Amino acid sequence: MKLSKMAYGATIVFFDLQTTGYDTPSCHITQLSAICKDKRFNVYTFPFRDIHPVARRLTGFTVSYGRLCLHGRPVGTVPIFYALNSFINYLSNFPGPVLLAAHNAKRFDALILSRLLQRFSLWQRFQRVVSGFVDTFILSRKLFPDLPRHNQESLVYYFLGESYYAYNALKNATMLQKLFISWRPSSFYVKEVTFFTEEFVLKSYKKYIYIPFKY
Numbered sequence: 250m251k252l253s254k255m256a257y258g259a260t261i262v263f264f265d266l267q268t269t270g271y272d273t274p275s276c277h278i279t280q281l282s283a284i285c286k287d288k289r290f291n292v293y294t295f296p297f298r299d300i301h302p303v304a305r306r307l308t309g310f311t312v313s314y315g316r317l318c319l320h321g322r323p324v325g326t327v328p329i330f331y332a333l334n335s336f337i338n339y340l341s342n343f344p345g346p347v348l349l350a351a352h353n354a355k356r357f358d359a360l361i362l363s364r365l366l367q368r369f370s371l372w373q374r375f376q377r378v379v380s381g382f383v384d385t386f387i388l389s390r391k392l393f394p395d396l397p398r399h400n401q402e403s404l405v406y407y408f409l410g411e412s413y414y415a416y417n418a419l420k421n422a423t424m425l426q427k428l429f430i431s432w433r434p435s436s437f438y439v440k441e442v443t444f445f446t447e448e449f450v451l452k453s454y455k456k457y458i459y460i461p462f463k464y
Contacts, residue, residue: 259345259346259347259348260285260345260348261383262284262347263349263423263429264281264283264284264290264349265351265352265418265422266281266351266357266358266362267279267280267304267308268304268361269301270301271304271357273360274364276361277329278296278329278365279294279296279300279308279317280292280294280310281418282417282419282421283336283339284422284423285343288342288343289419289423292335292336293319293326293327294327295317309416329369330371333366340378340379341378345378346379346380348379348382349362349382349383350384350425351382351385351422351425352389352401354383355384355444359444363446375446376446380445381444384444385425385428385442387441388438388439388441388442389404391438401421401425404428405427405428408428408431409424409427409431
C-alpha cells in the first residue's frame, strides 16, 4: 500500500516527539523524528529546562556537563529553531497536501509542535506545507473499540506481533507507519480524526499564547 497520495488524497508523514515532560504548555523537545515510506528525519535538541524524573526514566535522556545524553552517551544536538526549520524543509519534499500523523497528536505532539512553530515565527511557513494532523490514537479507538488498550506499544504487539522500545521518537514513528499500513483505514475514518491547522490554531494555540518560553 503506497503512503504517498493514498485514497485520502494526501501524503501522510508519521512523526513523534520526545520531551522533557508531559506539561504541554512548557515542556521542551529533546528528539523530533518523522518517516514517510523510507525517508526519515531525526534530530536531537538541547532542552533549556530540567528533564522530569519520569521522562528521564522512560526516555533515557539526561543532561550531563552541558550535553544531552541518551542512556548515558552524549548525542549531537541542534538549536530548536534549526530543528524546526529543517523539519519543514524535510516535509517540503513530499507532494502536498501533507498530513502529519502521531499517536495522541491532538492532546500532545501537535500541541507542542504548533506552540514552538508559532513561538519561533515558523507557523505560516509550516502551514504552506502541512494541511493538518492525524491522531492515530483516536483512529485506533474508532477502528478497534473492543481492544482493551490503545497505546501504541500494545497495538504494535497485537497487530504486528512485535515488542519494541517505545520511547525513541524515530522508532515510534517507524512503528506507527507499519501499524497504519496494516490497518488500511478508509478515507472516511482518516478524515474523522484529522485536525486541520487553521482549526488547530483557533482551538489550541490561544490557550498557550501568553505562556513564556525561553531558549
